[in-house]
Amino acid sequence: MFNTNLPGKSWLAAVSTAIILGVYLLTADITNINDPNKNQTPTDSSQASTAEASITEASITEDSLPTVNARPFNQELIPRTLALYGRTGPDRIITVSSELAARIVGVKAERGAMVRAGETLITLREGNLRAELKSARAQVKKARLDLDSALALQKKNLIADNQLPQLELAVAEAESRLQRLQIDLDNTRIEAPVTGILHHRMVELGDFIDRGNPVAEILDLDPLIVSVDVTQELIESLIAGDKAEIRLLGKRSATATVRYISRKANDATRTFNVELAIANPDMKLPAGLSVEADLVMGQVRAVELSPALLSLDESGVPGIKWVDRNNIVQFTPAEIVKTGSNSLWLSGIPANVRIITRGQGFVKEGSRVKVAASDATLVAGE
16 A cells, blocks of 8 residues: 555655545544534524624613713702892881970081980070079969969958959969970970981081971881882782891891781882891991892791702703612602702602702703712802
8 A cells, every 4th residue: 555665764654644634633622522612512602692683783782871970969948038129218218396485505426326215416596585484483483373362252252253263373373384484495406306317417516496397307227127128929928027137238137027018019010018127226237238138938847958959951941860770860840949049959859869069051951961979069158
């Protein structure tokens, strides 16, 4: 079978090559039989490829979701307030007038000063009032003596009965003149009828004034009155005695009480005037300040949030975006119950939901998102 004429070494090399080739072919067949990957059917290979593709696609989809920060906020029961804007004003403006025609000889109070009830503001010249008063007292004394003598004579039937009325009239006229002169003397001192601020003085030292001429204007600032306008939809919700929180200039605040509710609407604005009273015993709070009044109208559960967390829906309604258990973005309209310097109190938000604190401007309602770890950087007031 072999060519024995070949040289000895060449023949041995050919045989060795044939043996090695046979062993390799036999080993390759056994290896293919034991390889599980080689034994798979076409269907198994297709299913494995699909599973791997699904895992890869899911991984890619999860990574492509927008990321937001969200965390739950606690709800608290707070007073429901109605924010209104108004202006402070005096409780009363009193115009003080002279009740006597005379020349001013003294000025006791300066403009802007606080005066007490009964304190002298202006002093007028007395003239001869004291002398006339002395004469009037003597006339009263004489008239009374004449009447007493006539009564004693009447008891003895020594005087006619028709003479008594004339004597009684003389006593009454003398007493009336005395009282009138005493009032004129008292009116030479023009006094403050109430405690308040001397806002304006119309006269100066040396001026002559007539009876009835105004001499000063006093502002009664206790209580200080805040006047606000309330719409016709809300006027029935208010009653006298309701409380309100007043914010003044310089971040000062005060508590006020509703003291008057108008029952006639303004013809132009269709709003009702409401007056709030603030205790102002030292009268340091002036009239004319622009203020913000928060009228308390019951209580409601609300969440304190930063204004930056507010969003608008397609209709422009303000609200809050939050994520549910499936990480789907939800939108809930919210009502501003109370405002602070750096925060808002919002009602209408479901309890215990995760409110989006970052990224709410880049996601829409109904979209699926990836929620990152709880974010505490946009809490209320920050």
